[in-house]
Amino acid sequence: MALATPAVHGEQAPPGSDKVAARHAAAPAAEPPPSPTAELHLAAADGDETLVRELLAAGADLELADSNGERPLHAAASSGQAGCLRLLLQAGADTEAADAHGHTAVHWAAAAGQEGCLRVLIEHGAQLERRDRNGLTPLALAAGKNQLVRAGRRWAAAFPAGVSAAYC
Numbered sequence: 001m002a003l004a005t006p007a008v009h010g011e012q013a014p015p016g017s018d019k020v021a022a023r024h025a026a027a028p029a030a031e032p033p034p035s036p037t038a039e040l041h042l043a044a045a046d047g048d049e050t051l052v053r054e055l056l057a058a059g060a061d062l063e064l065a066d067s068n069g070e071r072p073l074h075a076a077a078s079s080g081q082a083g084c085l086r087l088l089l090q091a092g093a094d095t096e097a098a099d100a101h102g103h104t105a106v107h108w109a110a111a112a113g114q115e116g117c118l119r120v121l122i123e124h125g126a127q128l129e130r131r132d133r134n135g136l137t138p139l140a141l142a143a144g145k146n147q148l149v150r151a152g153r154r155w156a157a158a159f160p161a162g163v164s165a166a167y168c
Contacts (some may be wrong), residue, residue, distance in 0.1 A: 041066065044084045045075035052084050062093045069099035078108040082116040095126035102132035103141075110138035 040060040043051040052072075056062075065071050073093040076085040085105070089095065098104050106126045109117040118138075122128070131137055136144070 040072045041070070041075050044072040044081060044088060045079045047076075047079070047081040047084055049083045049087060052087050056087065056091050062088060062091055063097060065097075065099070069101075071097055071099070071105075073097065073105045074099060074103070074108045077105040077114060077117045077121065078112045080112065080114040080117055082114075082120050085117050085120050089120065089124045095121055095124055096130065098130075098132070102134075104130055104138075106130070106138040107132055107136075107141055110142035113142065 040052065040055045040062075043055060060072075062073070063071060071093070073085065073088050073095070076082075076088060095106070096104055103111075104126065106118065106121050106128060107130075108114075109121060128139065129137055132141070
């Protein structure tokens with residue numbers, strides 16, 4: 001379908017109309033709906049446990065990362081969605097999967113001050129001593145973001161007995 005107005009009875013088409021027509025002809029068709037995996041990232045971040053269950057049942061890929069290497073587990077951990085985090089872990093999500101910066105879900109939860117998510121990750125065997133590409137552990141990253149100060153004693157309670165500055 002041409003958008004340029006054709007010349008009628010010797011009239012000329014409006015100036016630039018051929019450029020408009022070319023631009024519209026090159027415009028992409030409507031975007032396809034998001035994949036179950038892309039939706040899983042969003043559902044996990046939003047805390048929509050019902051949708052997370054449905055997407056997992058539909059075969060959404062737990063480990064498919066976005067362009068930054070972030071996975072649904074990271075989205076749930078950083079946004080404080082402990083219920084979704086638990087669902088993803090029960091479905092087999094890898095606690096040690098890292099994004100492009102070397103951050104695991106524990107790094108994300110610690111940096112965001114998400115104590116409940118941190119507890120869930122620790123219960124599922126997540127490593128507290130893992131360092132990111134800058135050499136920072138989750139505890140050091142949390143300290144740098146002032147999350148330790150904000151959470152006070154409650155934050156210290158999230159870590160198992162024996163965790164100390166050695167993890168920094």
